[in-house]
Amino acid sequence: MSIEAIPMLRKRRYLLAMSAVALLTLPGCVSQQSASLTPGFNPSNVRRVHVVRLPADGRGIERLIADEFRRLGRVATIGSETDVPPDADAVVTYADRWMWDITMYMISLDVTLRTPGTLFPLASGRSVRSSLVRQSPEAMVREVVGRLLNQPES
Template identity: 30%
Template sequence: MRLLLLIVSLASLTACSSTDIRRDPATDLNQFKRFYVETRINDNHATDAVIAAELRSLGFEATHGHLTMIPDDIDVLITYDARWTWDFRSYLINLEITAQHPRTLKLIATGNAHHPGITKKEPAKMVRAIFKKFFKQT
């Protein structure tokens, strides 16, 4: 009985993480080379730098900064919404990343990674989970 109670208690503390994306089927993100990640003024966790670093690790050129500083030769504008929460420590609970054409702002893809619960998942792993589906990485 105690073992069952322990298992139920542990199960209630853990939570399932999920990653969902929506993508324009006519556009292959792998065709683009230069990405710009817009810095969010209210982000105190340097999520923009994490996203740009993950893009560079995938072989793309990526920089980050304020929208007013976007270079002219960018292929894709990346925006994001990071929701951090605090439960004895600060952690990322939800991350939404959007890829769009920088001039028309036409949506190319949007992805959401949700990691509820107090178990830690590094922001880079959440970004990687979204990009794995964006770029069809296996």
């Protein structure tokens, strides 16, 4: 049956229903990457970082973050907020959020570079990827850390 054969009222309902379906499926394609640097912050001054491990993190995100800093030529240590080495240029904190859609996947990752001691935020970055545009945790870490250090995407 063609759409022209549907009476006007049914046609409006049909178009409204199709519009609703389209709007409901759009959020499945959300992808957002961003970084915010404090004025005066120079990422090239960050040579040594200390990644603060979340106590409840059983997925090893702190290791992925430290490995990415190392890949970009920085020295990275991992530990608690009280284990910060005296020569650290920045403390790295993070928050990861996971969702279930057939499998578990990371929907968002927030990473913040902070000054040792005061933990004042120097730079923060974020990657959000919904189910249809999901990436591996390694790729999301690479996106965020690269943006924090003003690195071209690789």
